[in-house]
Amino acid sequence: MRLILPPGMKAAAFDRARQALRRVVGAQWVLDTDEDRETYIDPYAVGTGAAHAPSGAVAPASVEELQAVLRVANEFRLPLWPISRGKNLGYGGASPRMPGTMVLDLGRLNRILEVDEKLGYCVVEPGVGFFELHEHLTKNRIAMEVGIPGNGWGSVLGNALERGFSFRGDHSESICGLEVVLPGGELMRTGMGAMKNGVTWATARHGFGPSWDQAFVQSNFGVVTKMGLWLHPTPEEVITLRVALDQPDDIGWYMDALAPLRLRGVVNGNVQLTTYMMTVIDSTQRADWYQGRDSLPDSVIARIRAERGLGWWNGTVRVAGYADVNEGNLKRVQAALSKHSGREYPFTRTLSAQTPSRGPTVGPLKVANWYGGRGGHMSFSPVVPAVGSAVVAQFQRTRARYIEHGIDYSSTWYLNGRTVTNINLLLTNMDDADLTARGDRLFHALVKDAAAAGYGEYRTHLSYMDEVADTFSYNDHALRRFNERVKDAIDPNGILAPGRNGIWPAAWRKERGKV
Amino acid sequence: MRAMNLVAVAAVLMSGLSTAAAAAEPDGKALYARRCGICHFADGGGTWMLERRLGKSQALLESRADLQAPYIRLIARRGLNGMPRFTRVELPDSDLEIIAAYLTRSGPRP
Numbered sequence: 277m278r279l280i281l282p283p284g285m286k287a288a289a290f291d292r293a294r295q296a297l298r299r300v301v302g303a304q305w306v307l308d309t310d311e312d313r314e315t316y317i318d319p320y321a322v323g324t325g326a327a328h329a330p331s332g333a334v335a336p337a338s339v340e341e342l343q344a345v346l347r348v349a350n351e352f353r354l355p356l357w358p359i360s361r362g363k364n365l366g367y368g369g370a371s372p373r374m375p376g377t378m379v380l381d382l383g384r385l386n387r388i389l390e391v392d393e394k395l396g397y398c399v400v401e402p403g404v405g406f407f408e409l410h411e412h413l414t415k416n417r418i419a420m421e422v423g424i425p426g427n428g429w430g431s432v433l434g435n436a437l438e439r440g441f442s443f444r445g446d447h448s449e450s451i452c453g454l455e456v457v458l459p460g461g462e463l464m465r466t467g468m469g470a471m472k473n474g475v476t477w478a479t480a481r482h483g484f485g486p487s488w489d490q491a492f493v494q495s496n497f498g499v500v501t502k503m504g505l506w507l508h509p510t511p512e513e514v515i516t517l518r519v520a521l522d523q524p525d526d527i528g529w530y531m532d533a534l535a536p537l538r539l540r541g542v543v544n545g546n547v548q549l550t551t552y553m554m555t556v557i558d559s560t561q562r563a564d565w566y567q568g569r570d571s572l573p574d575s576v577i578a579r580i581r582a583e584r585g586l587g588w589w590n591g592t593v594r595v596a597g598y599a600d601v602n603e604g605n606l607k608r609v610q611a612a613l614s615k616h617s618g619r620e621y622p623f624t625r626t627l628s629a630q631t632p633s634r635g636p637t638v639g640p641l642k643v644a645n646w647y648g649g650r651g652g653h654m655s656f657s658p659v660v661p662a663v664g665s666a667v668v669a670q671f672q673r674t675r676a677r678y679i680e681h682g683i684d685y686s687s688t689w690y691l692n693g694r695t696v697t698n699i700n701l702l703l704t705n706m707d708d709a710d711l712t713a714r715g716d717r718l719f720h721a722l723v724k725d726a727a728a729a730g731y732g733e734y735r736t737h738l739s740y741m742d743e744v745a746d747t748f749s750y751n752d753h754a755l756r757r758f759n760e761r762v763k764d765a766i767d768p769n770g771i772l773a774p775g776r777n778g779i780w781p782a783a784w785r786k787e788r789g790k791v
Numbered sequence: 792m793r794a795m796n797l798v799a800v801a802a803v804l805m806s807g808l809s810t811a812a813a814a815a816e817p818d819g820k821a822l823y824a825r826r827c828g829i830c831h832f833a834d835g836g837g838t839w840m841l842e843r844r845l846g847k848s849q850a851l852l853e854s855r856a857d858l859q860a861p862y863i864r865l866i867a868r869r870g871l872n873g874m875p876r877f878t879r880v881e882l883p884d885s886d887l888e889i890i891a892a893y894l895t896r897s898g899p900r901p
């Protein structure tokens with residue numbers, strides 16, 4: 277892809293900045309050929325990806341090099357977008373929000389610095405992937421686990437900075453202690469790490485005074501170079517209930533039955549419930565079932581379900597811990613469910629000592645092939661209260677919009693104790709302009725509907741960041757104004773990740789809303 | 792076809808000749824497993840989609856004899872349908888060359 281400069285930046289200044297970066301990291305780690313730029317374009321971009329095209333990438337090998345890179349960026353007002361492994365597929369991949377921003381690829385900082393089995397934490401650098409951490413834990417027989425996203429290709433640290441999650445819940449809640457390079461190049465540690473010799477950096481969450489870890493999550497206030505992350509002890513036994521629900525609205529009683537048990541820790545992982553689609557989507561393509569341009573009709577849904585023996589909703593409930601405790605918890609789950617359905621559900625028992633944990637996979641990426649061609653998808657992810665009637669209403673509203681736009685409805689619901697996060701897949705074939713345009717219109721409609729109901733998204737794709745940020749509008753966008761006051765104070769040149777999550781520095785504020 | 796490749800590779804290894812392909816073999820296999828195997832081993836999305844497009848005999852990249860290094864390089868950097876592109880940070884040119892040598896060890900070389 278040809279070079280796109282940051283808005284307003286002169287080619288001569290850009291060239292001088294590139295030269296200065298080469299002196300810092302070595303010529304081979306400034307990646308700015310046409311082909312390099314292509315490799316950083318979001319593979320699932322809406323349209324060509326030009327709206328979020330980087331001008332290149334720079335890849336420092338140490339914190340010292342990174343600090344020097346930030347000083348160069350400030351000198352030339354070159355905007356940078358940090359990524360850890362850049363596998364943020366469905367939300368923008370490795371691409372920056374604003375075109376012309378240079379990607380700051382931290383993949384070369386890839387050490388696992390510490391794993392403490394007794395206290396249950398690790399300290400990692402940005403480039404450490406789920407595969408590497410899992411391998412390290414398994415090889416060293418450390419009976420600790422990390423929450424792994426469906427797409428396990430990415431970075432442990434990068435995923436937590438996006439509030440990624442799994443059945444283990446919101447991964448950002450496991451963050452404890454960060455090392456951050458501030459936009460000006462200064463190195464800082466949070467919490468107990470702010471002491472010269474802080475021993476409980478990755479175990480005590482808050483240190484002394486304000487607690488800043490979460491301020492670096494989904495923000496553009498600093499580049500995170502080390503992260504303490506709490507690990508989950510491998511349970512003695514895992515019981516997995518398999519549930520299939522026959523009717524679309526069954527999701528309501530189901531959430532009502534399980535939310536209290538999740539809140540009380542009887543069920544100690546997010547409950548997951550997903551449409552029939554998720555099960556066929558990774559082994560068949562749409563054309564195997566249906567040729568029409570409209571949303572899959574009920575008759576086809578019925579055929580898919582019959583052939584595969586699926587419920588309209590399919591899910592798992594996980595009861596994990598010591599076997600004797602599990603026994604009582606399992607009874608409570610079965611009782612709560614059978615009160616509504618009049619039946620008990622099948623389950624499997626796994627003893628961790630005998631069965632190694634499954635580890636990361638990239639299997640779910642297969643969903644991108646559903647429509648064929650250059651496949652892709654985005655996720656629309658509102659957070660709904662853990663109340664059956666609210667869940668049913670949100671589900672019906674969303675599905676009606678999918679049908680209206682002629683797109684196949686597919687979603688997964690993750691029940692936490694108090695909320696349900698609803699990941700709706702917008703699958704597409706990027707070679708099909710009409711389908712992609714309908715998907716885009718559908719996304720806008722969904723953001724609007726959810727906002728009208730008082731529900732915000734937990735995370736969104738680059739192209740919709742401003743739109744979603746706009747829905748957080750209490751008192752004339754007081755929160756955004758506060759975020760941007762902080763931004764301007766710590767990043768006066770506005771060089772770090774302009775536009776991330778709708779936070780624009782003064783230097784680029786006029787770019788808001790442009791996609 | 793597949794059996795023949797295995798025989799050919801075994802012959803090279805046993806003869807103790809350090810041809811480029813044979814020398815690259817252990818490294819290449821491990822690198823391929825790490826960077827490509829997650830999609831191109833038996834259950835992977837790459838294998839699945841290649842089977843759909845080219846048939847079962849062409850589905851597993853590792854046992855093919857028709858792949859050429861320039862094509863492998865091109866696909867790794869440009870992507871193909873459901874296969875995303877690799878950056879030179881994740882997969883430096885030197886690693887890609889080793890993988891390409893591994894995948895063409897028993898097939899035509901440019």
Ligand SMILES: Cc1cc2nc3c(=O)[nH]c(=O)nc-3n(C[C@H](O)[C@H](O)[C@H](O)COP(=O)(O)OP(=O)(O)OC[C@H]3O[C@@H](n4cnc5c(N)ncnc54)[C@H](O)[C@@H]3O)c2cc1C
Nearest residue numbers: 360361362363364365425426427430431434435440441500
């Ligand atoms: C089919 C499919 C299933 C998926 N399933 C899940 C799932 O179950 N759960 C889930 O959470 N996600 C899921 N994802 C989304 C995504 O693939 C993962 O969250 C992935 O881990 C994100 O990529 P990454 O870890 O490489 O992070 P990166 O892409 O490296 O980082 C994400 C963003 O965080 C910021 N950032 C990264 N590093 C830094 C840093 N060092 N300093 C400052 N800012 C930084 C940047 O803005 C960056 O764009 C799924 C995606 C697909 C396609």
